[in-house]
């Protein structure tokens with residue numbers, strides 16, 4: 001059994017317009033890389049390099065990776081220490097699952113080093129415990145796709161019921177990350193505790209339509225269903241030029257477009273790589289007009305679990 005492992009854990013897009021807190025998909029990139037080594041103490045030591053690390057606490061119980069490992073070790077009743085070096089490829093406050101990837105990479109790596117006592121699905125609850133430290137809520141729509149790959153539906157939180165949705169072969173994802181951050185905790189506090197029955201009815205119809213559209217590769221139905229009546233109307237005010245950026249994606253052929261997680265990243269779906277590229281260029285130009293530089297990530301939905309690098 002090895003003492004050390006390197007893991008790549010991908011970013012993810014949560015909510016996916018019509019699935020607030022219950023839909024999310026995994027990206028190819030960006031990703032966090034974690035190098036985890038057993039140590040001779042019972043302590044977890046965390047160090048970090050990379051993007052946006054200035055405000056991330058290194059104290060294990062306040063760090064998403066550290067807290068996730070503590071939760072896992074406590075479940076297994078194991079008193080082993082680990083050194084965890086995290087290279088942040090996903091900046092915090094980006095809306096593409098930065099805290100989730102660190103939590104997922106941490107439990108995935110530690111589980112490997114312990115000779116896989118738990119399945120990936122069993123690791124989910126520990127990744128969620130880690131992510132909750134940063135997001136202020138117990139939600140799985142970033143951790144589940146990052147851990148299991150694919151497009152995930154969280155049908156229920158109590159008990160946890162996670163379903164992988166079939167993915168249309170021709171589907172492409174474009175994600176744009178502006179040079180700007182939004183704190184997920186704050187973005188969650190903005191949302192109302194209750195929604196109107198009429199909105200709930202519409203959102204339920206859209207979510208059902210979205211799932212059926214994915215199952216049947218019906219892009220028209222997916223497009224009609226990609227509406228968010230819960231979070232986007234409130235949170236769009238946090239993203240400069242959001243309406244113009246979304247319109248540019250739709251004008252360039254996007255099937256649908258919305259805020260990625262709590263933002264400021266924005267995602268769009270299309271059915272061809274060329275269109276996905278064109279959408280990326282259009283959104284980048286639109287963000288420049290708001291005075292913001294940005295990075296674009298184009299890929300199919302990533303269907304893999306975290307990758308062991310060596």
Ligand code: HSE
Pocket residue numbers: 014015020021022095097135139141142184187188231260261262
């Ligand atoms: N579903 C969560 C939210 C995702 O929108 O607050 C956060 O990335």
